Amino acid sequence: MNVHLPESVDEAVGLLGAGVLLAGGTSVMPHVGPTTSLVSLRRVGLTGIERDGDTLTIGAATTLARVGREVPFLHDAIESIASPTIRNLATIGGNLFARQPHGDLAVCLLALDATVSIIDADGAREVGVLEAEGLVTSISFKEPERWFYTKAMRRRQNSASIVTVASDGARIALGGVAPRPVRATAAEAALAEGDIAKAAELSVEAADPFDDAYASAWYRRRVLPVHVRRALTEE
Ligand SMILES: Cc1cc2nc3c(=O)[nH]c(=O)nc-3n(C[C@H](O)[C@H](O)[C@H](O)COP(=O)(O)OP(=O)(O)OC[C@H]3O[C@@H](n4cnc5c(N)ncnc54)[C@H](O)[C@@H]3O)c2cc1C
Incomplete structure (x- = not known):
């Protein structure tokens, strides 16, 4: 070396x-x-x-x-x-x-x-x-005025993302659901209209998920809207 x-x-x-x-x-x-x-x-x-x-x-x-x-x-x-x-x-x-x-x-x-x-x-x-x-x-x-972040993972430490959601209340970026981090632009448009439920639903349009040891592509796509909604409503 x-x-x-x-x-x-x-x-x-x-x-x-x-x-x-x-x-x-x-x-x-x-x-x-x-x-x-x-x-x-x-x-x-x-x-x-x-x-x-x-x-x-x-x-x-x-x-x-x-x-x-x-x-x-x-x-x-x-x-x-x-x-x-x-x-x-x-x-x-x-x-x-x-x-x-x-x-x-x-x-x-x-x-x-x-x-x-x-x-x-x-x-x-x-x-x-x-x-x-x-x-x-x-x-x-x-530094954003508002900030939302959530990461679904299997355990608290050393666990990669199943779904990661980060947002400043206008932009929404996703991890775990595509080969690279992605902006959920359709979801952002719905969020701009104040419709969090629609933003959550449309977030899957940005997803191109994969299978790995943490979760299947099917599961990632399925739970993505739930985590987008939870992130944006701080549930
Ligand atoms: C057990 C384990 C668990 C992990 N869990 C997570 C997790 O949950 N979430 C998460 O986000 N990450 C996780 N990681 C990944 C880790 O956080 C990232 O790999 C880390 O941020 C990489 O930083 P590094 O400085 O160690 O990069 P390095 O390993 O030194 O480099 C990584 C890559 O970046 C390039 N690089 C580094 N610095 C520069 C630079 N200044 N300019 C250009 N290229 C550069 C290198 O050439 C290389 O290609 C985990 C890693 C391990 C080992």
């Missing part, structure tokens, strides 16, 4: 393509083999949480545990992810690339319409949550 340890963002960008980017390692490390090359972000910085009015900017290598401590409205979402041990290692940047049914924070960031700052061979730019590539340096979003 070959590990690059860049000490700056510029150095890390220069090493893109020389190996797999490694942040907390909670997703990467189980797949590492003797011939794997890694580019560790450990010494690059990219940690911290800054506030500018109601806008938060979080460094990509900030741990989930720290986000949960310092961003109160995301506390419950963070607590629904994995276990304290994993949350102390796992980063917000890494969560953007977690494969569903993981990636609960990415679902929240999609509901928040977060902006992802990236750098790659084409330079630095800002993209949406689902367009993240290259080196993610930070993630910014406005």
